[in-house]
Every structure is written in structure tokens, then in C-alpha cells.
Amino acid sequence: MRGAWAEEAALRHLLGQGYRLLGRNRRTPFGEVDLLLEKEGVYVVVEVKQRASRAFGTPLEALTSRKVARLLQSARFLLGRDDLPVRLEAVLVHGTPGSYRLEHLVLEV
Template sequence: MKGAWAEERALRYLLERGYRLLGRNRRTPFGEVDLFLEKDGVYVVVEVKQRRSDRFGTPLEAITPGKVRRLWQSARYLLGRDDLPVRLEAVLVHGSPEDFRLEHLVLE
């Protein structure tokens, strides 16, 4: 898996900040959820996007409105109901395993 290092680094970052891992690479009828976590009673679906450079677009540009819609659908599918607190987040990884920076965002 090409971006496995980025997903691993993103997970470590989130765990260090008090998130609790519930699942990784969870498949749903709407697509795959990279990281499924919980923090402070809120379920969190995290999309991890990595780019070595911005030559073909930034990691954030790769998270399209359609992708956000599918993440919401996947979150509801994983939870099995609509009345639980959930939020979508992204960890954007800029660079390579040797030299990178992380950007952590809440998606609307």
C-alpha cells in the first residue's frame, strides 16, 4: 500500500491526542474509511490524504464534495444509526516519509 506510512503516522498523531481507534480501512458500500476513531464521546471518521508535492494538487483538493458525502454515508453505515454524535476529519500529509508535515482539519 503506497500511502501506508502516511496513514500510520496520522494514526500515531491522533492517538497521541487522545483519540481511541475503533477500526482501520473499514469497507462500506459507500467506500473505505481510513480511520474510525472515538474522542470525548464523539465518533470520528478520518480521511488520510498524502502528496509528496503539490504538483498535481494538494491533499485537501483530493477531498471532493462527493468524497465528503460518501464519508458521511460510510459513518452512518458504520454506526448503524443516525442519532449518534459523529464528525468528519482529515489528516493531510505533505511530503515523504523522510520529510513531512501534518495538517489536521475538521471537514464540514
């Protein structure tokens, strides 16, 4: 898996912030959820986007409104209910395994 290192870096960051891992790379009819976590009673779906350079755009540019909508559908599918508190977040990874920085965002839906 090409971006596995970025997902691992994102997960380490989130666990260090008090998140609890519930699942990784969970497939749904709407797409794949990179990380499913919980923090303070809220279920958190995290999309990890990595770019080594800006040649193909930034990680943020890869998060389209369609992608965000599909993440929300995937979250509801995985949780099996529409009334649970869910938050969508993204961890953007800029760089390569030897040299990178993380940007952690809460997505507005």
C-alpha cells in the same frame, strides 16, 4: 499499500491527541473509511490524504464535496445508526516518509 506510512503517521498523531482507535480501512458500500476513532463520546471518521508534491494537487484538493458526503454515508453505515454524534476529520500529509508535515482539519458537513 502505497500510503500506509502516511496513515500510520496520522494515526500516531491522533492517538497522541487522545483519540481511541475503533477501526482502520473499513470498507462500506459507499467507500472506504481510513480511520474510525472515538474522542470524548464522539465518533470520528478520518480521511488521510498524502501528496509528495503539488504536481497532482494538494491533499486538500483531493477532498471533494462528493468524497465528504460519501464519508458521512460510510460513517452512518459503520455505526448502524443515524442519531450518534459523528464528526468528519482529515489529516493531510505533505511530503514523503523522511520529511513530512501534518495538517489536521475538522470538515464541515
